Amino acid sequence: MSLIHFDRVSIDFGAKPVLDAVNLTINKGEKLALIGRNGEGKSTLLKIMAGEIPVDDGQVIKQDGIKVAMMKQSAADESESTVRQFLLHALGQVGHALEQYESTTDPQQLARHQQVIDEHHGWDLLQQIEVVTSRLKLEPDAVIRSLSGGVRRRINLAAALVQQPDVLLLDEPTNHLDIESILWLQDLVARLHCAVVFVTHDRAFLRHIANGIIELDRGHIHQYVCGYDKYLERREARLAAEVKEWQRLDKKLSQEEIWVRQGIKARRTRSESRVRDLVALREERKNRRQQSGTTQASINVAEASGKKVIVTHNLGFQYGDQTIVQGLTCKIMRGDKVGIIGPNGVGKTTLVRLLLGELEPDSGSVKLGTGLEVAYFDQLKQAINDEDTVQNNLQLGTDFVEINGKSRHVISYLQDFLFSAEKIRGPASVLSGGERSRLLLARLFARPANVIVMDEPTNDLDMETLDLIQDLLFEFQGTLILISHDRDFIDHVCTQTIVFENPVDGQYQVNEYVGGYEDYLRQRKTPVEAKPEKKTVATEKPKKISDKKLSFNEKYELEQLPEKIDALESAITTLSNQVCEPDFYSQDAATIKQVTTELAQMEQDLQAAYARWDELEAKT
Known part of the structure; x- marks a missing residue:
């Protein structure tokens, strides 16, 4: 059953249309992954589905009475509200009735609110709020203005989930969630009876949920009724066929251009319909939208460090009343790719600072190897100066950067990361989340390093850029320390993992395993496990x-x-x-x-x- 249908919908914000007379149908129960490069217009498409922005042409037809709920990318507003109040407000009339029912003592008002609550199954919705806030690790009484941007994004996710809509729209729902929360959300979304359209960079999440793909590519929509891996095969076949067809049309255009320029005799016998076809071919060629180039990069590798990079012995550290790590003995060697896994707030970033010698341990020791050159990818992207241009955010006092002995102009180098000349000269404040991540990657890879530290690098990136980073990091001859909740990324990159697990009275064990995330699952320790001597x-x-x-x-x-x-x-x-x-x-x-x-x-x-x-x- 069709819930939302696009009939030749177009919308244009600039030189190229975001949607160019597209058709699209969303049916009940479908779980559709929306895929496209950063800047293609995925968020715009979701907002059109939600009815937040009008279209320039065509029609968006919705089934009568359906409810559409959308998780927004930007952090929750209503900064003076508590988390629970914000979620009640997201429920509309029934949420208002629930809020008033809890605060009024007037019998007549209580009866009116009770009627609204009963008609809209409000008590079930109230229970849903409690479940969602618990599983997304939100404090119901916390005031929103006191919370970080990452927590506010989780509030936006909760607000979409509690509404129990007919169509649920999710924009990067796994950002700022730890693996435990991602697994819960993954299972929840897979079991929902409503239609779901979601944007995500998390391929493990995508593979588990999606039974269809919507690809947004150069203003057109290609819809596939299949899972992600089959989609990749079909997409390659489609792009190959597109190239072949363009080559055929280019050859025909060349032949017709030669024909139309022939002498008087040819002009007398020239077919007017053939001339019209030539004009149409010229127009089609002019309007053809090529895919922008693929992201290209290489890591600027410093001279090799010593064989031993970091060695800890009985490492212990406490932050206030929270024990971050106790008795950790480990050895990180040159070439190791170490993934650090654990719930939000458990102290993963603090552990990295301990390993790098930025914090003094309370007990035990940390010894750093010789010749370390460390480059750091910042989770909060604080290293970007929004008041300056993209170009100046990269420059190190010169118009050129040197990558592995070769000099590159800053603009040429940034174009490898898919920045247009206009973006490069413009202010960094207008960059999207994905573009900010690409700029930080460009800065990171431009600096000579033999130790790379990455704190949640995959947020907001498109899948092509993720593939590039995976390949670069796998081939990197130096040492990598990676904090991530992206299971697929960890599996493809890491050779060992350090995991915060098995909490007892709030204190986590910190254990080391060989391999990536799936390897850790096979080997992981349980709290009751004990080996004989x-x-x-x-x-x-x-x-x-x-x-x-x-x-x-x-x-x-x-x-x-x-x-x-x-x-x-x-x-x-x-x-x-x-x-x-x-x-x-x-x-x-x-x-x-x-x-x-x-x-x-x-x-x-x-x-x-x-x-x-x-x-x-x-x-x-």
């Missing part, structure tokens, strides 16, 4: 089994486990040493992946063997 397994002979609770096969299995555990530990040591070799990550990607995956599997097998050993021992 290694020396017990390695040196003592197997105990004689006499308890009748063990079967013959279980007795044999228990006797063989010490040997199996020794073999696994020996193999893990060998592979771990191999991974720590300075030239390990200079090998091809397939070899690196094979070794790290094998190491992760062995770690998992070892934990399973220990657990089985405990289980059988408990019976004796």
